[in-house]
Amino acid sequence: MFQDLRDSNSSQFQVSEFILMGFPGIHSWQHWLSLPPALLYLLALRANILILTIFYQEASLHQPMYHFLGILAVVDMGLTTTIMPKILAILWFSAKAISLPECFAQMYAIHCFVAMESGIFIDSGRMKLPLIPVLLKVLHNVIPPALNPMVYALKNKEL
Numbered sequence: 832m833f834q835d836l837r838d839s840n841s842s843q844f845q846v847s848e849f850i851l852m853g854f855p856g857i858h859s860w861q862h863w864l865s866l867p868p869a870l871l872y873l874l875a876l877r878a879n880i881l882i883l884t885i886f887y888q889e890a891s892l893h894q895p896m897y898h899f900l901g902i903l904a905v906v907d908m909g910l911t912t913t914i915m916p917k918i919l920a921i922l923w924f925s926a927k928a929i930s931l932p933e934c935f936a937q938m939y940a941i942h943c944f945v946a947m948e949s950g951i952f953i954d955s956g957r958m959k960l961p962l963i964p965v966l967l968k969v970l971h972n973v974i975p976p977a978l979n980p981m982v983y984a985l986k987n988k989e990l
Contacts, residue, residue, distance in 0.1 A: 840920045846930045848929060848930045849931070849934055851917075851926055851927045862922065867970075868970065868973050869915075869919055871970070871971055872915040875911045875976035876908060876912070877908050877975060878977060879979070881980065882901070882980045883901055883905070886901045892971075903983075907979055909944040910944045913937055914937075914941065915974075917929065927955060940959075
């Protein structure tokens, strides 16, 4: 008797995907808006890969400080690679849907690479979002990884 009662009172709701807002109100020029983040993403990847390659090939750079900088380069690449492909897919292809497993994997990766940066994606008020704060949040995740390898190179005479 209790078994039947529990089955009749249970309800299941499954979310299969989420629809991301993207950048509200810019549909006519979203392709042009994607160029700076795409270029910064490519710059971040190339520069960090170059830094890692230099650290790996140069025997005099096999020291703890350079290992630490290498880890920072990997974190920078991981963070930008976790975030930017989906942002560019939204801007280029209007691919606003994200599956539940993909969403959880992206959230997990973001928190693994940079736990402090996870607060950037939380907005109080996921109403209308103003363009400038949303754009600054995206650029905040792309500009430092693109510029960090240059800072590493300028601060170290060995590079």
